[in-house]
Amino acid sequence: MRKKIVAGNWKMNKNLAETKTLLSELKTKLKASSEAEIIVAPTFTNLYSATEVLKPSGITVAAQNMHEAENGAYTGEISADMLKSIGVETVILGHSERRAYFGETDQLLAKKVNTALQHEMTIIFCFGEELQDRKSDNHFSVVEQQLKNGLFHINKADWKNVVLAYEPVWAIGTGETASPEQAQEMHAFIRKTIANAFDQEIADEVSILYGGSVKPNNAQEIFAKMDVDGGLIGGASLDAENFTAIVNAI
Numbered sequence: 099m100r101k102k103i104v105a106g107n108w109k110m111n112k113n114l115a116e117t118k119t120l121l122s123e124l125k126t127k128l129k130a131s132s133e134a135e136i137i138v139a140p141t142f143t144n145l146y147s148a149t150e151v152l153k154p155s156g157i158t159v160a161a162q163n164m165h166e167a168e169n170g171a172y173t174g175e176i177s178a179d180m181l182k183s184i185g186v187e188t189v190i191l192g193h194s195e196r197r198a199y200f201g202e203t204d205q206l207l208a209k210k211v212n213t214a215l216q217h218e219m220t221i222i223f224c225f226g227e228e229l230q231d232r233k234s235d236n237h238f239s240v241v242e243q244q245l246k247n248g249l250f251h252i253n254k255a256d257w258k259n260v261v262l263a264y265e266p267v268w269a270i271g272t273g274e275t276a277s278p279e280q281a282q283e284m285h286a287f288i289r290k291t292i293a294n295a296f297d298q299e300i301a302d303e304v305s306i307l308y309g310g311s312v313k314p315n316n317a318q319e320i321f322a323k324m325d326v327d328g329g330l331i332g333g334a335s336l337d338a339e340n341f342t343a344i345v346n347a348i
């Protein structure tokens with residue numbers, strides 16, 4: 099049975115003290131009450147502290163990005179080995195902000211995917227269409243291309259290390275959410291696309307998260323949809339009460 103997951107992407111928010119405070123609050127509030135696997139992705143500088151603070155809690159820490167090279171002259175970058183050396187086994191790749199502001203292409207993401215898999219990391223692979231794609235009815239083909247270009251070169255065995263996050267760009271940080279029906283329609287399409295390219299078992303087993311303005315007041319109806327296996331949460335993951343309410347909506 100595929101896993102339910104709620105992951106919080108903190109983006110460039112929370113200094114060290116604020117990170118520790120939020121994590122302590124989450125540890126108290128989330129105490130093994132949830133059916134879902136819970137992941138938080140603080141900023142790079144606070145990842146090590148996060149792994150330390152969360153050690154006995156069962157909440158997992160993820161990085162928001164990483165470089166595709168093993169090491170070398172890449173000023174300002176972070177490698178898979180560095181993440182693993184501090185106990186971080188999960189990485190978010192392909193977030194729309196990385197694609198839009200840092201020029202990350204499908205081709206670059208394919209390389210990052212390979213590096214993460216070589217290091218046996220779990221990947222939360224993000225993708226999703228822009229507003230004009232949806233308006234022009236191209237959203238299915240855009241999503242299919244993102245998956246094919248960035249991810250579909252992997253082996254069947256690698257899928258156990260992949261979580262998908264469908265995040266329509268027009269819904270991220272805008273307060274506008276895809277309707278539960280729109281989310282379900284796209285998630286079902288994603289599963290069918292994987293079944294066609296790989297096999298039905300892989301398609302049935304992979305967790306597909308929805309991301310885009312998920313809040314305590316809309317999480318339940320989105321998570322109730324058959325092919326939605328949880329959420330990738332931005333803004334609402336920065337507040338312990340809101341994030342806990344979303345986790346409990348699973």
Ligand code: PEP
Pocket residue numbers: 107265269270271272273309310311312330331332333334
């Ligand atoms: C995100 O950044 O992945 C996200 C879904 O953000 P928000 O929940 O704020 O829309």
